[in-house]
Amino acid sequence: MGVVPVFHRLLGHPRGPAHFVWFENYTAILASAQVHLRALTTLIYVVGAVTLQTVLGFAIAYLISRRTRGRGLLTTLFLVPMMLSPVVVGLFWRFMLDAQFGVINSMLGSLGLGQVEWLTRQRTALISLIVVDTWQWTPFIMLIALAGLTAVPKYLYEAASIDRASEWFKFRTITLPLVWPLLLIAVLFRAIEAFRLFDLVYILTNGGPGVSTETLSFHVYKVGFLGFNTGTASAYGILMVLVVIVLTQLYLRYLNKLKED
Template sequence: MEREMHLPAAFTARTSGRGILRWLNAPERRGPLLVAPAILTLLLVNILPLLWSFGLSFFNYRANRMATPRFDGLENYVDLLGDDRVWERFVTTGLIVTGSVGLQLVVGFGLAMLFARKFPLRRVLLMLVLTPMMLSFVSVGIFFKLFYDPTLGLLSWFVAMFTGEPFAIMATPAGAIWAIVIADAWMWSPFVMLLVLAGLVSVPDYLYEAAQVDRASHWRRFKTITFPYVKGLILLALLFRTIETFKTFELVYLITAGGPGTATETIAVYAYRLGFQNFRTSEASAMAYLILFIVIVLTSLYLYLVKQRNSEEV
């Protein structure tokens, strides 16, 4: 008798369970369920820490103190924007970005023009040229630090052959900036080359053949045929490399550590020092979001230029 009383409840639970499974397995819900783990992981790993750090930027908080965070509103942002040291780091970062990205575009475009043509051992040389961007930042930073070493470095040894004295490129602020620019350009010029090369190989051969029949000069062929095909990719490379170089930290920290003095201390290195050396955690969070804001502005500018380009073509 007691068993009979429990049968309807068990049957109802089994039926409801099957109903939930049937509801979950409906065709219109299979797609969202497949991407649900990825969205949940993104939420836990990226979105929640991002929101937490953004909220922290409005408080007065230090990681090495047990005091309760105090809400300060926009005070951290106001203090950073009114700090001359912050603007000096922005200027330093701008110099490195301008020099490095400009050199990458020139070298990458030249390499793309070279490898767009077929010649012996082209594939082997292309693999060697692509090697730098496959290396880690740590290995590149240590390599160039040893390369620039005034006692044992190859650069000092080469200059000493002509001057008879060791050469320390990082002894002066200008030399230290150029040392970082060269290292970053050496590592990422192959990336620019790949983007430009993708545009060059997509140019139809009949356009060059028609230009040759018309006896167009090399400059006119480049201006009217080659450059329009690669202009969008050059802008894309400019955007990617500007954003990445603006955030550069590893190369600067490994090669110069921001020196001599603070001559090469970029805004990313300064944010690191604020958060992990001076324990000004909330100010470091505010600095990180200022960097994020600048990156968003650069991306919006790129999209505007692409939109203008497309409207001109129409």
């Protein structure tokens, strides 16, 4: 008895010859309602997490850039979450968000706000994932935005001050236009990273409750490693890569057009 028959027997699959299915895997994926639901979940997660990280990261960077003392210490403290492993972050927040013993619910209970089932309800599970990812990766946006803010020439602000320009005018006409292209690059990196999210989902919710937090990457894992359907999982991976390539090319064209303008 060889290795291959034993493997098929252990998995419960009948042994048979391989055959080429052409594009059946791709058509089945594109027509699947389950895939559409996972794609919508992934889209909500990516848009929510990246938008929140961009706003918070730029706001923190802007406040730090205006300080003259303690800037290095503040930057280092804010960078700590980004240096942690996603598995460690997931376990850390899983204990904090526990409905019975978590410190978050303990704080809410002390304020008289009651307990919230953060990871076991569909309405709050995806929000919890967005919050945890924002906590870890907002420093990335902050770091890039801070680099752009410190690179803005000081004489522009001095000239605007001589003309008695307001702080809002300086921000709208000097700060934001010069930092915006660099900030868009950071958004691109974070969007690609969030699109392939797997580790936090695996640690915090395992795709639940139900399939409310099952992203495309986690669904590929279930199809390939739990369902042993490697052909469909490979088609998933190729389609996801193609989506990232197409969206990245469109995004880079927008950046080049912005740079020319």
